[in-house]
Amino acid sequence: MKKYLFIAVAMLGSVTIVNAQTVTKRVVEKTNKGDSKTHYNYLLLDAVNYSDAAYSRYEKLVQDVWDKKANANLTKNRIETLEEIDKYLTTVKETPIYKGGESYQLAVLAYLSAVKDKVIALEHLGTLGDDANTDAIVYNKASAKFTDISNEAIDLRNNVRDKKSEYEKTFYIQK
Known part of the structure; x- marks a missing residue:
């Protein structure tokens, strides 16, 4: 039994x-299918977070090259990082905008473009920093340019937060 x-x-x-x-x-x-506000919100947040993670990996690689812990080709790795960020940019562009998310999407796209600019500036700065014979004036100019681009990216990231907050507070009544 x-x-x-x-x-x-x-x-x-x-x-x-x-x-x-x-x-x-x-x-x-x-x-x-991206047919909900929550899904669209998370899709945009994931694009931002994954591009930040890609940038952080590249930034760590540059630091390792400077510290002589790694012997990597910064240009090759920059291209791979930019391709990864481009993938997120394409995903955000191709995803249909869910109700009221236009300004949020534009803010995310602007931020992802700024992250790409940061990667390019960091590669230039990293290459100069790795070369012991680099002219100090050239290095300082590259450093100032990188700082300006980083500050712009911070402002754009704050704008993404604001647009996300606005987007989350809106709601629509279906008829």
Whole structure:
């Protein structure tokens, strides 16, 4: 009797697992369509966060090259980082804008472009910093340019936060 009860419970459990996987698959497919405000918000936030992560990895690589911990080609790695950020830019551009998210999307696009500019400026600064024979005036000019670009990126990141806050506070009544 116990054997039959165990078999019945095992079969019921396996049917439940298969059904749960099917429901989960449907939910994921529906969410990937970008048809909700929450999904659109997270998509934009992910693009910002992933581009920040790509920049941070490149920044660490530059620091490792300066500290002689790594012997990497900064130009090659810059190109890879820019391609990764371009992927996020393309995703944001191609995703249909959800209700009221136009200014939020534009703020994210501007910020992602600024991150690309930071990567380019950092590569130039990193190359100059790695060369012991670099002229101090040239290095200082590159450093000042990098600082200006970084400050602009900070302002754009703050703008993204403001637009995100505005976007989250809006709601629409469906008729």
